[in-house]
Amino acid sequence: MGGMSGDLFAKVRGYDSYAFRRELEMRDLLPYFRTLQGPPAAVPMMDGAPRVNLGSSNYLGLSGDPRLTEAANLAAQRYGTSVNGSRLMNGTTELHLRVEAAVADWFGEEDALVFGSGYTTNLGVIGALVGEGDVAVCDAGDHASILDGAALARGRLLPFRHNRMDRVEALLRRAAQADGGILVVVDTVYSMQGDLSDIVGVTGLSRRYGARLLVDEAHAVGVLGPDGQGVAALACLADAVDLRMGTFSKALGGGGGFVTGPADVIDFLRVQSRAFMFTAAAPPGAIGAALAGMEIARAAEGEERRVRLAANTARLRAALAELGFGVGPVPVSANEVEVQTPILRVPAPDDLTAARMWRLLYDQGVYVNVALHPAVPKGQAQLRVSVMATHTEEHLERVVDAFTVVARKLAPELPADLATSR
Numbered sequence: 001m002g003g004m005s006g007d008l009f010a011k012v013r014g015y016d017s018y019a020f021r022r023e024l025e026m027r028d029l030l031p032y033f034r035t036l037q038g039p040p041a042a043v044p045m046m047d048g049a050p051r052v053n054l055g056s057s058n059y060l061g062l063s064g065d066p067r068l069t070e071a072a073n074l075a076a077q078r079y080g081t082s083v084n085g086s087r088l089m090n091g092t093t094e095l096h097l098r099v100e101a102a103v104a105d106w107f108g109e110e111d112a113l114v115f116g117s118g119y120t121t122n123l124g125v126i127g128a129l130v131g132e133g134d135v136a137v138c139d140a141g142d143h144a145s146i147l148d149g150a151a152l153a154r155g156r157l158l159p160f161r162h163n164r165m166d167r168v169e170a171l172l173r174r175a176a177q178a179d180g181g182i183l184v185v186v187d188t189v190y191s192m193q194g195d196l197s198d199i200v201g202v203t204g205l206s207r208r209y210g211a212r213l214l215v216d217e218a219h220a221v222g223v224l225g226p227d228g229q230g231v232a233a234l235a236c237l238a239d240a241v242d243l244r245m246g247t248f249s250k251a252l253g254g255g256g257g258f259v260t261g262p263a264d265v266i267d268f269l270r271v272q273s274r275a276f277m278f279t280a281a282a283p284p285g286a287i288g289a290a291l292a293g294m295e296i297a298r299a300a301e302g303e304e305r306r307v308r309l310a311a312n313t314a315r316l317r318a319a320l321a322e323l324g325f326g327v328g329p330v331p332v333s334a335n336e337v338e339v340q341t342p343i344l345r346v347p348a349p350d351d352l353t354a355a356r357m358w359r360l361l362y363d364q365g366v367y368v369n370v371a372l373h374p375a376v377p378k379g380q381a382q383l384r385v386s387v388m389a390t391h392t393e394e395h396l397e398r399v400v401d402a403f404t405v406v407a408r409k410l411a412p413e414l415p416a417d418l419a420t421s422r
């Protein structure tokens, strides 16, 4: 006798975060799905008012730059607004080949492959490489596309606690005793916390245990390292990394993702990676803009923008710390140079207070991102403040004034030890 199955939609009604979202909506505190009325510039129009943009990955300010807009327009005129097909079939334009050659040249690798997005890049690379009997050793703080890629792969996902090299070693020691291959995957810059991977530790351990290493440089490409090549290059460890991936959708102002490395591995992915083959290629406009953005990022102008970005971030970090916010992460020193990612984390005592902090800032013309559970572990609500090279001193002053109001108005809710707690 067949019983009644459960209602698939029952979970919708019992969804915890959904109820909380409704509550925020009712109190006009919902920080999500806000509407932009122009490019994500330093001060875009959002919901009818100009707001200083501390909530994008447009780190160099290239999205909205007239040179990228023109490149996107030209690409669309020449190759169409959509390629209407897979790279494998009718979706490879000259532009896609040009951008792959440019990526390989920039990173000094043999070859590169361009995907529809950074998300599908991780899905496609990990999915194709980590086969039955293999393992993917991933930082628990890795981007969702990495963890999803590992979950989807036929091999097993072995997660380790964020940046804990002792855990990596324990997992690798065990995995190395089995027959399967091992892929270690880390973000070089963690997108929510803004901290760096222990690249020295992870390259050393991968090598010692015969594992292959894939690093996600999404937030480092164009932002850190020589010519904006990212953290592996900055640490002079590019040769110790097997595969590097990144995206055009952040500092480079375009769209699409890429992976670069040895020619034979890239060629294998070209015909084995499902997230590469079974989806339409990135639209020409997105690739045209990426090529223009990459050219600027690699040139002297890119370096000027990186210097400005680091200075802006340092300036804002110091001002927020002075106001008593427990702003993280602590910048690290590499080769006597202070490495500053453009992502600042401002912890909040709880989800509701985080939303109230966001609203106070928004009302004063400042837009930041808010990470609530389940995007971050319970009790670790935070504002994610991402700085741009094109923020001026006047913009930053406006931001500091807005945070001053938050500190004053919410002082009773912000624990006294907030400044030192994280």
Ligand code: PMP
Pocket (backbone or CB within 6 Å): 117, 118, 119, 120, 122, 143, 145, 187, 189, 191, 216, 218, 219, 247, 248, 249, 256, 257
């Ligand atoms: N990796 C990391 C670390 C990211 O932060 C992101 C985007 N948030 C991606 C990959 C995915 O890139 P895209 O947005 O181009 O899909």
